[in-house]
Amino acid sequence: AVVSTQSTGDAKRKLRETVVMANKADLNKLTSTAFLLLAHIFVDIGNQSDALEMVKSAHEIANRIPDISLQIWSCKLLERLSGDQPDKVGEMRELREKLQGRLEREGEECRASPDNSLLQWLDSEFPSSCMSMV
Numbered sequence: 001a002v003v004s005t006q007s008t009g010d011a012k013r014k015l016r017e018t019v020v021m022a023n024k025a026d027l028n029k030l031t032s033t034a035f036l037l038l039a040h041i042f043v044d045i046g047n048q049s050d051a052l053e054m055v056k057s058a059h060e061i062a063n064r065i066p067d068i069s070l071q072i073w074s075c076k077l078l079e080r081l082s083g084d085q086p087d088k089v090g091e092m093r094e095l096r097e098k099l100q101g102r103l104e105r106e107g108e109e110c111r112a113s114p115d116n117s118l119l120q121w122l123d124s125e126f127p128s129s130c131m132s133m134v
Helices: 002-044 048-064 068-081 086-112 114-123 128-133
Strands: none
Touching: 002 048, 002 068, 048 068, 068 086, 086 114
């Protein structure tokens, strides 16, 4: 009974830690998204300096999480805001293209994975390789 109580206590602690980590990750994504939206607003009202600060903060958070969609979005905005600095524009464009390429490759790998045979079934007969999953 002592081992069971200790195991249950460990399980509860680990679950709590997991929830806290998930909440922090979600909060970071929300914060980064909010910064990017604020940057768009600042750009629209002509406040380039505040927009740049918001995008830099969002980009930093997106890199730390990491969230490739937010990284691509922040690179695109940094590219737009760095119009008078050709080196920075080129750097952000290169990084954005690299991230987009990675995202496309990962998508292709997922689509080619045998685990996704069920998705292909929508356009043809039920794949025999999926019979074990049913």
